[in-house]
Amino acid sequence: MRSLVLLGMMGSGKSTVGRWVAEQLHLPFVDTDQLIVDAEGQSIPEIFAASGEEHFRQLERKLVRQAVEGSAAVISLGGGAFMDVETRMLIKEEATSIYLNPGLQELIKRVGDGATRPLLSGKDIPATMKAKLKERGPVYAEADYTLRTGGMTPERVGFDILTLLNAVPGQEG
Numbered sequence: 228m229r230s231l232v233l234l235g236m237m238g239s240g241k242s243t244v245g246r247w248v249a250e251q252l253h254l255p256f257v258d259t260d261q262l263i264v265d266a267e268g269q270s271i272p273e274i275f276a277a278s279g280e281e282h283f284r285q286l287e288r289k290l291v292r293q294a295v296e297g298s299a300a301v302i303s304l305g306g307g308a309f310m311d312v313e314t315r316m317l318i319k320e321e322a323t324s325i326y327l328n329p330g331l332q333e334l335i336k337r338v339g340d341g342a343t344r345p346l347l348s349g350k351d352i353p354a355t356m357k358a359k360l361k362e363r364g365p366v367y368a369e370a371d372y373t374l375r376t377g378g379m380t381p382e383r384v385g386f387d388i389l390t391l392l393n394a395v396p397g398q399e400g
Contacts, residue, residue, distance in 0.1 A: 228254075230295055231392070232318050234304040234370055235327040236360055237344055238337035240381055241303040244327065247385040249301035252392075258303045262290040275345035288314055295321050306359075307346075310366055319369075325388060326370040330377040331360055 231248065233241040242258050249256035260271060263286055267274050274283050287305055291314050294302050302322070308314050309324075318324050329337070335356050341347025347355055367373075372391055376384045 228299045230300050230302055230322040231388075232295065232302045232304055232322045232324045233327055234309045234324055234367060235306070236334050236356070236363065237306040237346070238334045239306075239327040239329055240337075240376065240384060241327055243381045244384045244388070245301045245303040247381055248388050251385065251389060252301065255298070255300040256303070257294045257300045259287065259291050259294060259308060260303070260305045262294065263287055263305070266290060270343075272343060272345045272348065280345075284311065287311075292317060306363070309370070310363060315366070315369065323392070324370040324372070325391070326367040326373040327376050327384065328367070328373055329379075330375070331357060333377050334360070
């Protein structure tokens with residue numbers, strides 16, 4: 228079985244849904260943002276502040292590669308990771324990817340004041356989220372599948388993912 232990679236904007240529910248799906252499939256759950264935090268011993272905002280976004284992205288690329296090339300797992304990808312061409316190509320070759328898209332308004336609600344998110348902290352949240360979605364949406368659409376998840380519970384999204392995987396040869400759960 229190939230790993231399943233969940234991708235999408237910050238606030239799209241990748242980690243919450245991913246944990247649930249991993250439990251149902253009896254697979255490990257990997258949150259790439261948590262891998263970075265564990266590797267650096269700092270929170271993501273601290274990493275951005277101390278070392279910058281480029282350092283963060285280099286570490287992210289390395290740790291995503293390790294996760295994708297490892298044993299089958301359900302992987303929650305950090306919001307910007309799929310924007311990296313090398314990472315995107317690796318995922319296309321080695322895993323099944325699903326873009327979780329709850330829609331702009333729901334994303335804005337979910338990220339709140341953005342205080343714990345370096346790309347939003349101190350910014351106009353609706354405008355920044357709209358711009359990020361406009362930039363990232365076409366790239367996210369390169370995922371193997373897109374699920375529109377607006378108004379759905381994490382469990383409902385998880386059930387939809389399980390249904391989708393059962394329809395994909397070699398992905399029986």
